[in-house]
Amino acid sequence: MNLLLAVLLTIPPVVMYHRVDAWSPNDSISQRLTISPTQFADELRDIHRIGLRTIGIDELVRDAQHEASPERAVLLTFDDGYSDQFDYAFPILQRYGDRAVFFINTGTIGTPRHLTWPEVETMAKAGMSIECHGVDHVDLGESNVAEQTYQIDRCVSELRAHLNESVLAFAYPSGDFDAETIGVEREAGVLFGFTTDPRFQTDARSPYQIARIRVVTGMDDAYFAARLEAARAFVSLTPSSVP
Ligand SMILES: [Zn+2]
Numbered sequence: 027m028n029l030l031l032a033v034l035l036t037i038p039p040v041v042m043y044h045r046v047d048a049w050s051p052n053d054s055i056s057q058r059l060t061i062s063p064t065q066f067a068d069e070l071r072d073i074h075r076i077g078l079r080t081i082g083i084d085e086l087v088r089d090a091q092h093e094a095s096p097e098r099a100v101l102l103t104f105d106d107g108y109s110d111q112f113d114y115a116f117p118i119l120q121r122y123g124d125r126a127v128f129f130i131n132t133g134t135i136g137t138p139r140h141l142t143w144p145e146v147e148t149m150a151k152a153g154m155s156i157e158c159h160g161v162d163h164v165d166l167g168e169s170n171v172a173e174q175t176y177q178i179d180r181c182v183s184e185l186r187a188h189l190n191e192s193v194l195a196f197a198y199p200s201g202d203f204d205a206e207t208i209g210v211e212r213e214a215g216v217l218f219g220f221t222t223d224p225r226f227q228t229d230a231r232s233p234y235q236i237a238r239i240r241v242v243t244g245m246d247d248a249y250f251a252a253r254l255e256a257a258r259a260f261v262s263l264t265p266s267s268v269p
Contacts (some may be wrong), residue, residue: 038081038099039257040220041069042238043126046118047110050243056144059245063114068159069241072251073100078258080124082155083218100254101221102126103220103238104130105159105197107134112145120152129159129197129220132184143188157195158182165202173209182214194218208234 046066051057074082078100081089086101090197102119104111107130119126128149134140150156158181160166166174182193194217198207202224211219211234219234239253 030034037218037233037236038086039254040101040103040236040238041254042220042222042240043102043104043115044106045108045110046115047108048114049157058242061241061245062112063118065243065245066115067118067122068247069250070118070124072247073102073124073254074122076251076254076258078254080119080126082125082126082153084155085125085156086218087194103197104128106163107131107141107146107159109139109141109145112141112149116149116152116154119154125153125155126157127157127195129157129195130181131159131161131186132181133161134163147189150191155195156185156189156191156193157197158185158193159197160199163199165200166207167202167204168199170240171206171210174207175192178210178214178216182216195220198222203234218253250265 028084043061043066045051045056045061046063047060048063048260051060058092077098079098080102081099085099089099102124104115104126107128109175111128115126128146130141130146135146136142146156158178160177162177163246164173164177166177169177185193192215194215196211196216203219203221208219217233218236220236220238222240223237239257241250
């Protein structure tokens with residue numbers, strides 16, 4: 027795995043979603059982060075029209091190992107493990123033959139409005155990447171190393187135990203992490219850290235500081251497509267190897 031990191035080349039554009047629901051929640055933050063099923067389907071069509079293919083974390087690893095070009099790839103990510111992701115996003119992904127990465131808090135699985143283990147297992151079997159968002163939704167940059175280790179190790183081990191698959195990616199709750207977080211991730215076998223950094227560029231030398239395009243409700247189609255194109259242009263400009 028250290029070899030893999032040494033040859034990691036470029037990170038394709040990454041899109042960050044939270045909730046896809048026919049109903050809008052009451053609080054304003056959730057409202058902003060909840061898009062309609064129609065908006066989500068429109069964005070998948072935009073992605074295909076631009077000529078991109080949606081990949082999982084396994085393909086990201088394979089691309090790195092084979093030094094393949096990720097120029098046609100895009101990663102769709104979903105945070106927080108809400109049940110609407112299974113009810114709305116998952117069937118739309120399947121209808122369009124797409125894949126996505128779901129960052130789950132293992133501590134909230136099976137609680138109201140959140141995914142259940144059978145739902146998580148169904149999505150994993152259908153080709154979705156199930157990755158870590160911590161046990162609870164705590165800000166790691168505000169936590170000591172023992173707490174960070176608990177949040178990362180336990181999330182990784184619970185997902186591994188239930189899904190019998192390797193867990194290679196972690197999304198920082200609220201985008202918050204510090205230098206110690208990356209050491210804990212490495213120890214746990216995590217290869218990729220996803221931030222909430224809204225820049226479309228990801229520095230190829232920082233696989234633990236991956237930027238994501240945040241999608242909000244009502245985001246204009248043309249704006250979404252332009253952000254993807256900009257991210258793609260950056261990927262194709264990124265040096266093809268990291269010394
Ligand atoms: Zn979150």
